[in-house]
Every structure is written in structure tokens, then in C-alpha cells.
Amino acid sequence: MVMSEMETGLDRARAIYQDRTRRARELKAEGKQVIGYFDIYPVLEMLTALDLVPYRILGDMNEPITKADACLPTVVCPFIRSVMDLGLKGRYDFLDGVVMAHGCEVAEKTAHIWRTYLNPAYAHFIDTPHTTHTAALEQHKELLKDFKKTLEAFAGKELTLEKLRQAIEVHNEQRLLVRELYDLRKPDPPLISGTETLQVLVALASLPVTEGNELLRQVIRQAHERRDGPRIQPARLLLWGSIIDNTAIIDLIESLGANVVMDDTSLGSRAYFPLVEQTGDPLDGLANRYLVALKSPRTFRETVLTKTKRKDYLADLENRFSYLKDYAQEWKVNGVILEVLRYCDIHGYEVPGLKDYLDHIDLPSIYLEHDYSQAALAQLRTRVQAFLEVIG
Amino acid sequence: MAEGEKKRPINRLKTMYPLRALVDGMYERAVEAGQEGKPVAWCMVNWWGGDAILRAMEVAAVYPEDYGAVCAAFGAAPAYLAQADSDGFPSHMCGYARNCLGYAARMKELGAIPPEAPMGGMPKPTLLLSSGYFCDTRYKWFQALGRYLDAPVWVLEMPHPGVKESRLEGVREHNIKFLVAELREFIAFLEWLLDRKMDWDKLAEIIDDTIEMNRVWYEVNELRKARPCPMHSRDFWSSMPASLYMAADPKVTTGLYRQMYEEVKSMVANHRGAIGEEKYRLAFAELPPWHSLKFFDQLAERGWNFVIESWAYHPPKPIDLSQVSDPLERVANLTYQYFSGYFEDAYNTGDWWGYFAHPYLELVQEYQCDGIVLHPLLTCRTATNHLMVVQDQLMSKLKVPSLVIEGDIVDLNLFDPAEALRKAETFEETMSHYRQVRKEAGMAW
Missing domain, CATH: 3.40.50.11900 (Rossmann fold)
Structure with a gap:
């Protein structure tokens, strides 16, 4: 029996919380492609529209950081260090790709470090602007067009307006x-x-x-x-x-x-x-x-x-x-x-x-x-x- | 040398002093401007577009990042840091920022420039010009200054183009368009704020002077590839603010950089190095402990010559912008060249390990470094994020070892020079070892 049929409601939420990669691995076994993402700035609708499963990359407070020291110093965000550590330990090896955005400076740098050390099949970085200026909003739209291009190339299909809506x-x-x-x-x-x-x-x-x-x-x-x-x-x-x-x-x-x-x-x-x-x-x-x-x-x-x-x-x-x-x-x-x-x-x-x-x-x-x-x-x-x- | 005069471990360039004086004079000029009722801006480094616009609009500019280094060097920083800490700013945050927040708090309390402020202090600003490139602190810090100052904040947006996505079709074009649009929005804001119009001819002239200033400064640093290296990092650090912060009229600065070029060229021709005997050539990443620069004298006495620093404080690689007719587009291209020009090799090899780190591979080879000193700053993510990657890649790809010395740009308490010197002594053996390894691997140095 797969996880989706085991529990409902709060029991199910707790089960996923305690073993959060399990359902994603099941989906992967069913032939779905799972895309990891950092923070709240990657545009998830574009993944869903292409039938890709968005999966948020999180840390683990219970896991001592032992591998990330090799590529991230101790004076940066401990959550991001944990994320990188889990990546290096293979916790996210089921991901088919990653999409990161400029949620903060450390996450931005880590996006590139992740790409270097984990070499995902698909990776895209969205350089989200920092203000709400008119020019920044126009730039953001251009960045989403860039994202659409690489995503379509990866998925091998067109991201249609209807699917996006x-x-x-x-x-x-x-x-x-x-x-x-x-x-x-x-x-x-x-x-x-x-x-x-x-x-x-x-x-x-x-x-x-x-x-x-x-x-x-x-x-x-x-x-x-x-x-x-x-x-x-x-x-x-x-x-x-x-x-x-x-x-x-x-x-x-x-x-x-x-x-x-x-x-x-x-x-x-x-x-x-x-x-x-x-x-x-x-x-x-x-x-x-x-x-x-x-x-x-x-x-x-x-x-x-x-x-x-x-x-x-x-x-x-x-x-x-x-x-x-x-x-x-x-x-x-x-x-x-x-x-x-x-x-x-x-x-x-x-x-x-x-x-x-x-x-x-x-x-x-x-x-x-x-x-x-x-x-x-x-x-x-x-x-x-x-x-x-x-x-x- | 006069009898009895002790020889200094580092031969400082004579042409560095007027450049340093030009930067130092920025504070006095801004205070005078403030006293005369002229507008004054506190600015973050903004890679020349914002600087040129302010200069064309006759706004005096000072740079609190530079002032952080000044306060550290003059010993004024601890009191300002303590003030920021007591106001609730977490102590792990940027030393420059906390120094400035403490300074602003003190200025608010006194209603005037604090009398103990080095270099005459920074005057009350009319506006704060921030920038959005590779450092969250740059805009969060100025936003936080609202507790103490009633100056409006303008954030000049910038893209981060040194990554794989930058190579997609059309990206360069929309990034340049974005930079230009941002500069136009800033001009419109300034015209509204100051009730005056931009002098576009003057702006074009300043931008052209800025391009030339950076070109000459770049050529000075190219000369440092010589053995022995004629110019130590200490001279670089003393001279860089004139370009990085556009501390004065770029025409004047260009003249001083030209004089420096001639001096350094002459030293190369005469095989004169920056230190007595160049036993080891080193790179330095990122910013130095401004409060303890004499530490480099001790290393110079041991034959350590610091020949190159992070690209981030260097001018962009020169490009021909003479065919770009719009001055804003010219300066946007200059900025974009700074943001991307040091990574062309990374683009071409698909080496996506972080735009901040990759240039070290190129610099260490070109300047033939035996080692690199990495200075993780306990209060600065920007200057520290990538250093472990730098260490890893320099060793795995070039067999160049790193010496890690933790510290801070402003906070003296976070740097231990005695411990650092002990580490340095041991590191000499490591450098010698890897020199042999590189030789056996057929590398050029």
C-alpha cells in the first residue's frame, strides 16, 4: 500500500512530516519528475503546469552538519548549511532537478554551490529583483520568460497559456x-x-x-x-x-x-x-x-x-x-x-x-x-x- | 635612507599618497557642502552609474562602507559598534553597518556630527543611495537607518549576471535594459527630490571620464603580474576607494592613476619589488582587517608579497564602449562588464561554481601565486560565502594552498594577529611543498 492510501488528515500530515521524502520517492517510482526548490520565490505554477512535482528543499535540525563545512563557512545561515549538508549526504538524490531564486544572498550563493557539487540534471536560478520598481517588475517578467525556456527544454513540451492558467x-x-x-x-x-x-x-x-x-x-x-x-x-x-x-x-x-x-x-x-x-x-x-x-x-x-x-x-x-x-x-x-x-x-x-x-x-x-x-x-x-x- | 631610519618592510608607492588624500578629502568636502546647504548623499558602492548621476546633479557623496574602514583604522569603531549592539542590532551583522548605525545614533543624540568622528565625520544626509548587488545588507542597513535619519532611501537595482542563465539568448539585452531603466528612475527621483534638472552633457562627460579612470586603474594592476611584484595589496587597498567609491572628480582621479601607472611601470623596468625579497607571492580574499594592517608588515618581513586581491574590488576589464551613444547605456555596460567580465572563462567552460569564486582560478594563475590568504569575516556573508569553495577549487585544480585566518573588517575583537602569525609561519612549509607539486605537474609556477 502506498503512503497516499495509508492515513488521512492530521495523521497523514504527521506521517509525511516525519518522513517527508517518502511520498516524493513513490511519485518518482511512478514515473513523475520531481523538482526541488529553495524558499518562496521560485514560481511553482510553472512546474505544476508542466506536470512536474514541486518539492521544497528543507533542512533537518536533528542531523549534525558534517559535510557542508567543505563548501559553506560556519558564519552563514545554519538552515542553508543544513540544506547543503543534506544535499551532500544524498537526502535529495531523488530530485530530477532544482530551481532556486534570490530569496537571500546566502541562498543565492548556495544555489550555485549546489549546482557545482551536486550537478543536477536540471537547474535554474531566478535572479528575483529586490524592489518593486516598475523596471524591477518588468525585469522579473523577463526572468520568468527565461525560466519558461529552460523548463520547456527540460520537460520536452510546451508550457501553454491554458495549462499555466x-x-x-x-x-x-x-x-x-x-x-x-x-x-x-x-x-x-x-x-x-x-x-x-x-x-x-x-x-x-x-x-x-x-x-x-x-x-x-x-x-x-x-x-x-x-x-x-x-x-x-x-x-x-x-x-x-x-x-x-x-x-x-x-x-x-x-x-x-x-x-x-x-x-x-x-x-x-x-x-x-x-x-x-x-x-x-x-x-x-x-x-x-x-x-x-x-x-x-x-x-x-x-x-x-x-x-x-x-x-x-x-x-x-x-x-x-x-x-x-x-x-x-x-x-x-x-x-x-x-x-x-x-x-x-x-x-x-x-x-x-x-x-x-x-x-x-x-x-x-x-x-x-x-x-x-x-x-x-x-x-x-x-x-x-x-x-x-x-x-x- | 637617512642614517638611523629604519627601512620599512613594504615599499609604499609615492603615488598612492595623493590618491589616499583624495579619498580622505571626500569627507571634508561633504561636510563643507552640507554647511553650505548643498545636498549630501550617503552611498553604497554602486558601480559608477549612481555615482555619476549624483556628481552631475552636484550632490556631494560619502560612502559609509569606506567610513567603516576609516573608523576601524582610527580606533573609533568600538564605541559605534557598542551603540548599535545596545540598540538591538544583532552583533553578527556587518561591521560596516553596525559602525554606521552606531554613528547615526550618536549623531541623532547630539544633533550634530560627533566630535570624535575621524576625518571630520559624515554630514547629515539629504538622501541615502543603496544598491542591490550581491549583498542584502546594502539595502537593509540603509532601511534600518530610518531609526536615526529622516533621509529617503533609494535602492538602485542590479542583476547578478555571472551565472549560467546569463548565457541564455536575450538575457544580456534585458539586463542592460533593466540597468538603464533603473538609472532613469533614479534620475527622475532625484529631480523630484532636489527640484533641479539633470545636466545631460555633464553626465555624459563624467561617465566617459569614469570609463577612462577604470581603464587606467586596470592597467596599473596588470603591471603587478611582474616578478617581483612592484605593488603590494596595501597600496591597492589605499588606492581602490578612489575608483570604487568615485571619491572625487574622475578626471582628477584618472590623472593620479596615470601617475601611479608610470611609477609602477618604472619599478617593473628596474626589477624593484614592493618588499625586500619576494619569497612568496600571495593573493588575498576578500577584505582585510582594517584595524590591523600592520600585520602585513610582519608578513612582508618574512618575504610575503601580496600581489592580487579579489576581483570584486578591482575595476572591470576594459571594453570598447565608444559605439554606445546613450551615456546611461554606456555606464550600464561598464557596470555589466564589472558584473560579468571576470567570468567569461567560467561561461565558456561551464564551470558554474559561483560567480564570486571562479575568478580566483584565473587570478592565481596569472599572478602566479604560491598561496592565498582567506579572511572569512565573521560579520559578512558576502565576503565569506564562497571562501570554502575557493579553497577547495584552488587546491584541486591548481594545487595552490589556502591559509584561513578568521577576523573582521571593523571589529578588532574578532581578529587575533598573534595566532594568525603562528599559522602563517607553518603555512610557509605548505606553500613550499605545493610549489614543488606544481613543478612536478608541469605547471608554469
């Missing part, structure tokens, strides 16, 4: 289902825990989009029907920061008397909430969604100026972070954890400004930095405890 539809469906999944955490108590949510998100990143959509429907139905969901806790937290692909940090927080009810991380809401607009040329909608609509610190938002052409600091913070205020209101959040991987520059520079903003809207916050290892998380326990006492 259908793929956009099915990915948008997933994004709306993820919103429904997140809506499950609006009540008090939430109908699904932060840990369970993360397991579902990791599973989604490991499945073809249609299978992911079916899983989401099962999970949403199950969460509404069950009676043994999370209990009310004094703290309802929003988790902001770099990637979290392991439940350990959320387990730690939730074990201390809190429910993690919302997130803004690159495996969570950040990756799913914005939809793709169906445009005459689908590449216009895709270029806009992946450059402008995705809200990540790696994309520079234009400075908000006063009438005298000077920077208005608070208005600028409002422009960059007001969506977090909306999240806090909708999910009834009473505290924010700013979680940043050590050596993550794009998130690190945000911290003082974001703390200023959260102070301004009277939302308590704490900054936690860690090095993507289970051992390091234990040291965070006391700080989280103290924070929960303050907001409790």
Missing part, C-alpha cells in the same frame, strides 16, 4: 485552503495547534499541489469535527521570523502555556496568503505576485515620505508591518515572538524597527536568536517562560 487556479485554491487552515486558529481555544499546523505546512511542501489540497480539506474537516483539540491558554502568540520547518520550537512554546495562533514565516502564511491574479498574460500575474505581493524583509518597500520629502519613520514602519497589526487583531494575539536564525541578515536588520512598531501598537514582543539546532532551543526555554509571565 489551470496551474494558477489550483495553486490559488491551495492558498485559499491554507487561509481556512489558519482560520481554525482564530477561535479560543484554537481548533488546531501551532505544531499541527506546521506539520501540515511541511506536508504541503512535500506533495503535488492537488494532493496537498485534498490533505487540507481532510485536516480542516477533521479539526471542525474533533473534540480533543488544543486547550485555552493565557497567551496567544504570533511567531515572526526566518524559516521554521521543525516543530521543536513551537512545541517548546506551546508546552509553556501558550498557543501559537499565527505566524509570519517563510514556510507559513508568508508563502501562501497572497494569491495570483489571473491576467491576460499569466506571467504578469505571476511576476507581480512573487515580487510585489509576497511580503518578506528581502524585498525593499519604498520609503514613505512626508510632504517636505523627508522620511516619516512611523509611517514607513506602518507601510512595512501593518499587516502584522491586522494579523494580531484577527487572531487575537497578545504577544509576538521575533525568531531569527543566527547570521540571517535580512531578518536581523528588521528587528529594532519591528520592535519599535510593535511597541507603538502596544504589542509586547521578545527577540529570540538560535542556530537551528535542538541543543540551542533548550536555552530559549527560560526566556520564553519569562516573556509569557510578562504578558500572562
Whole structure:
């Protein structure tokens, strides 16, 4: 019996979370081609439209880094080092190719290092611009045309407009289902825990989009029907920061008397909430969604100026972070954890400004930095405890 | 040499001093401009397009990256770093950035240039010009300055063309179009911000001078292939900001680089090297510990001559742009040549191991290096990401060993010169060994 027939709903999500390459290997055995990708900037619809299975490349906090030292120094993102380490150890040897984008500087360099050391049959790098300038959006569309060319050559077939529109539809469906999944955490108590949510998100990143959509429907139905969901806790937290692909940090927080009810991380809401607009040329909608609509610190938002052409600091913070205020209101959040991987520059520079903003809207916050290892998380326990006492 | 005067381990070029003075004078000129009510920009290195536009619009420019090195060299950095740390910026972030954030915090607190600031300090800016090439910090840092400064930020976008995808049909064309469009958007923003119009003739002249400045500077460095090498990395580092940051009128800078060319050429003709006896020729990657440059004197005393550095701080390989009529397109092509010209060999051989790393293979061969010093910066991903790959590839392909010395460009606490010197002593045996290995393999050096 294949994995897809074994479990449903949360059990299935947990099973995939615990052995996330298994389903991809099954698909591969069935003759499907599986394409790995980094971060949230590769345009997945273009893979799906060509019947290629997108598979997100993640790290493993439980696996000591032993091979990546040979090609990545210790002073770069420990998550990326873990990813590279797993690649060198053959964890991703089932992939038929990879597509990477400029999600951040270290990921960009690692894309080239991956290509050098692992020599995938297909590799494409999308040099995603850093601003939302008109010229940057036009450049992004050109880059997607380049991607289309190499992808068609690899797949041996044409990426038709109709197929692309259908793929956009099915990915948008997933994004709306993820919103429904997140809506499950609006009540008090939430109908699904932060840990369970993360397991579902990791599973989604490991499945073809249609299978992911079916899983989401099962999970949403199950969460509404069950009676043994999370209990009310004094703290309802929003988790902001770099990637979290392991439940350990959320387990730690939730074990201390809190429910993690919302997130803004690159495996969570950040990756799913914005939809793709169906445009005459689908590449216009895709270029806009992946450059402008995705809200990540790696994309520079234009400075908000006063009438005298000077920077208005608070208005600028409002422009960059007001969506977090909306999240806090909708999910009834009473505290924010700013979680940043050590050596993550794009998130690190945000911290003082974001703390200023959260102070301004009277939302308590704490900054936690860690090095993507289970051992390091234990040291965070006391700080989280103290924070929960303050907001409790 | 006067009686009793100790011979310096490195023969510094006489023509380096006016270049260094030109760069140092940038701060004084900017402070004066600010006092006169003229616009001032704090700029990231932006590979000449933005610089030329600012100069044509009569905006005085200073470069906080360079100022980070200045503060490190003058011992002013620790207080600024401490200020940034106490304001909540993680201590693993860029030393230049934290130095600047601390400086800006202090300037906000005082409402004026801090009196202890070296070189007269950087004046309050009218705008911040950032750039988006190979370093996330460049735009995140300036965005973060909003805590202390009310200057608007403009990010000048740039592509990363040194990779396989750059060879696809039409990519060069859309990348150049992108660069030009970005420069036009910047000009429109500046015209709106400053309520003045661009002088296009002046801009064209500055761009042509910039192209010539980089050509002459490139030729100076070509002369360093000679044995013994006449120009040490310390002179390179002192002279590079004049080009990299366009610290002054490029016509003036070009004249000074020409004088340097003549001096270096004369040294080559007379077989004069930068150090007494050149026992080992070395490359250096990436930026040096600015606070501890005397460390290189100690190595020079041991016969170590640093003959080449990372391509990233060098001018682009010269190309003929005389047929490109639009000045913005000319400077965009110059920038693009910098971004791609050092990787032609990588393109042709399909060696896709990272545009930042590949040029070392070429440089180490051309400059016949016995070894390379890799300086992983504990606060800089840009200058560090690729160094393990460089180490691996130089050894596997060229049998050239690497010495890894960890440190930082600004933070003195992260560099241990005594330990570094101990490592260097041992490394001499390694270099000698691999010199023999290369000889047996029939290599040229």
C-alpha cells in the first residue's frame, strides 16, 4: 500500500512530516519528475503546469552538519548549511532537478554551490529583483520568460497559456485552503495547534499541489469535527521570523502555556496568503505576485515620505508591518515572538524597527536568536517562560 | 635612507599618497557642502552609474562602507559598534553597518556630527543611495537607518549576471535594459527630490571620464603580474576607494592613476619589488582587517608579497564602449562588464561554481601565486560565502594552498594577529611543498 492510501488528515500530515521524502520517492517510482526548490520565490505554477512535482528543499535540525563545512563557512545561515549538508549526504538524490531564486544572498550563493557539487540534471536560478520598481517588475517578467525556456527544454513540451492558467487556479485554491487552515486558529481555544499546523505546512511542501489540497480539506474537516483539540491558554502568540520547518520550537512554546495562533514565516502564511491574479498574460500575474505581493524583509518597500520629502519613520514602519497589526487583531494575539536564525541578515536588520512598531501598537514582543539546532532551543526555554509571565 | 631610519618592510608607492588624500578629502568636502546647504548623499558602492548621476546633479557623496574602514583604522569603531549592539542590532551583522548605525545614533543624540568622528565625520544626509548587488545588507542597513535619519532611501537595482542563465539568448539585452531603466528612475527621483534638472552633457562627460579612470586603474594592476611584484595589496587597498567609491572628480582621479601607472611601470623596468625579497607571492580574499594592517608588515618581513586581491574590488576589464551613444547605456555596460567580465572563462567552460569564486582560478594563475590568504569575516556573508569553495577549487585544480585566518573588517575583537602569525609561519612549509607539486605537474609556477 502506498503512503497516499495509508492515513488521512492530521495523521497523514504527521506521517509525511516525519518522513517527508517518502511520498516524493513513490511519485518518482511512478514515473513523475520531481523538482526541488529553495524558499518562496521560485514560481511553482510553472512546474505544476508542466506536470512536474514541486518539492521544497528543507533542512533537518536533528542531523549534525558534517559535510557542508567543505563548501559553506560556519558564519552563514545554519538552515542553508543544513540544506547543503543534506544535499551532500544524498537526502535529495531523488530530485530530477532544482530551481532556486534570490530569496537571500546566502541562498543565492548556495544555489550555485549546489549546482557545482551536486550537478543536477536540471537547474535554474531566478535572479528575483529586490524592489518593486516598475523596471524591477518588468525585469522579473523577463526572468520568468527565461525560466519558461529552460523548463520547456527540460520537460520536452510546451508550457501553454491554458495549462499555466489551470496551474494558477489550483495553486490559488491551495492558498485559499491554507487561509481556512489558519482560520481554525482564530477561535479560543484554537481548533488546531501551532505544531499541527506546521506539520501540515511541511506536508504541503512535500506533495503535488492537488494532493496537498485534498490533505487540507481532510485536516480542516477533521479539526471542525474533533473534540480533543488544543486547550485555552493565557497567551496567544504570533511567531515572526526566518524559516521554521521543525516543530521543536513551537512545541517548546506551546508546552509553556501558550498557543501559537499565527505566524509570519517563510514556510507559513508568508508563502501562501497572497494569491495570483489571473491576467491576460499569466506571467504578469505571476511576476507581480512573487515580487510585489509576497511580503518578506528581502524585498525593499519604498520609503514613505512626508510632504517636505523627508522620511516619516512611523509611517514607513506602518507601510512595512501593518499587516502584522491586522494579523494580531484577527487572531487575537497578545504577544509576538521575533525568531531569527543566527547570521540571517535580512531578518536581523528588521528587528529594532519591528520592535519599535510593535511597541507603538502596544504589542509586547521578545527577540529570540538560535542556530537551528535542538541543543540551542533548550536555552530559549527560560526566556520564553519569562516573556509569557510578562504578558500572562 | 637617512642614517638611523629604519627601512620599512613594504615599499609604499609615492603615488598612492595623493590618491589616499583624495579619498580622505571626500569627507571634508561633504561636510563643507552640507554647511553650505548643498545636498549630501550617503552611498553604497554602486558601480559608477549612481555615482555619476549624483556628481552631475552636484550632490556631494560619502560612502559609509569606506567610513567603516576609516573608523576601524582610527580606533573609533568600538564605541559605534557598542551603540548599535545596545540598540538591538544583532552583533553578527556587518561591521560596516553596525559602525554606521552606531554613528547615526550618536549623531541623532547630539544633533550634530560627533566630535570624535575621524576625518571630520559624515554630514547629515539629504538622501541615502543603496544598491542591490550581491549583498542584502546594502539595502537593509540603509532601511534600518530610518531609526536615526529622516533621509529617503533609494535602492538602485542590479542583476547578478555571472551565472549560467546569463548565457541564455536575450538575457544580456534585458539586463542592460533593466540597468538603464533603473538609472532613469533614479534620475527622475532625484529631480523630484532636489527640484533641479539633470545636466545631460555633464553626465555624459563624467561617465566617459569614469570609463577612462577604470581603464587606467586596470592597467596599473596588470603591471603587478611582474616578478617581483612592484605593488603590494596595501597600496591597492589605499588606492581602490578612489575608483570604487568615485571619491572625487574622475578626471582628477584618472590623472593620479596615470601617475601611479608610470611609477609602477618604472619599478617593473628596474626589477624593484614592493618588499625586500619576494619569497612568496600571495593573493588575498576578500577584505582585510582594517584595524590591523600592520600585520602585513610582519608578513612582508618574512618575504610575503601580496600581489592580487579579489576581483570584486578591482575595476572591470576594459571594453570598447565608444559605439554606445546613450551615456546611461554606456555606464550600464561598464557596470555589466564589472558584473560579468571576470567570468567569461567560467561561461565558456561551464564551470558554474559561483560567480564570486571562479575568478580566483584565473587570478592565481596569472599572478602566479604560491598561496592565498582567506579572511572569512565573521560579520559578512558576502565576503565569506564562497571562501570554502575557493579553497577547495584552488587546491584541486591548481594545487595552490589556502591559509584561513578568521577576523573582521571593523571589529578588532574578532581578529587575533598573534595566532594568525603562528599559522602563517607553518603555512610557509605548505606553500613550499605545493610549489614543488606544481613543478612536478608541469605547471608554469
